[in-house]
Amino acid sequence: MAKVKGLTQLGAPTRLPASPEEAVLEAAPNPQAGTNYLIRFTAPEFTSLCPMTGQPDFAHLVIDYVPAKAIVESKSLKLFLGSFRNHGAFHEDCTVSVGQRIVAAIKPKWLRIGGYWYPRGGIPIDVFWQTGRLPKDVWVPDQGVAPYRGRG
Numbered sequence: 001m002a003k004v005k006g007l008t009q010l011g012a013p014t015r016l017p018a019s020p021e022e023a024v025l026e027a028a029p030n031p032q033a034g035t036n037y038l039i040r041f042t043a044p045e046f047t048s049l050c051p052m053t054g055q056p057d058f059a060h061l062v063i064d065y066v067p068a069k070a071i072v073e074s075k076s077l078k079l080f081l082g083s084f085r086n087h088g089a090f091h092e093d094c095t096v097s098v099g100q101r102i103v104a105a106i107k108p109k110w111l112r113i114g115g116y117w118y119p120r121g122g123i124p125i126d127v128f129w130q131t132g133r134l135p136k137d138v139w140v141p142d143q144g145v146a147p148y149r150g151r152g
């Protein structure tokens with residue numbers, strides 16, 4: 001595997017960061033920088049902690065973005081998302097913070113994130129955030145997560 005300049009985690013042993021603040025979200029050059037296309041990351045087992053009770057919260061995250069000059073390096077994204085495992089925050093904060101960190105790291109043309117959270121107190125909370133304008137020539141499929149019915 002060829003090394004990509006500036007990437008410190010890919011191809012190297014790494015440990016799970018203790019917090020989202022400690023996590024390093026890395027960018028790689030977009031190999032198709034002159035083409036508008038969609039990249040989707042799906043994290044069906046995202047976890048964080050309730051900031052009030054310390055109990056675990058679970059979500060299915062779907063991240064769609066149209067890259068500009070850079071793409072998210074997927075190993076660093078996995079480590080970043082895993083760093084929420086011991087992080088106490090509300091669903092809204094977790095979902096929007098993930099989207100904002102990606103935008104800060106790669107400055108995409110467009111990004112949207114859907115956070116489909118499993119029930120807390122009997123109520124599922126779904127959180128959606130986006131930034132930028134979707135280029136007209138990009139196809140965006142449905143996020144594919146059904147409304148809550150024992151989500152699976």
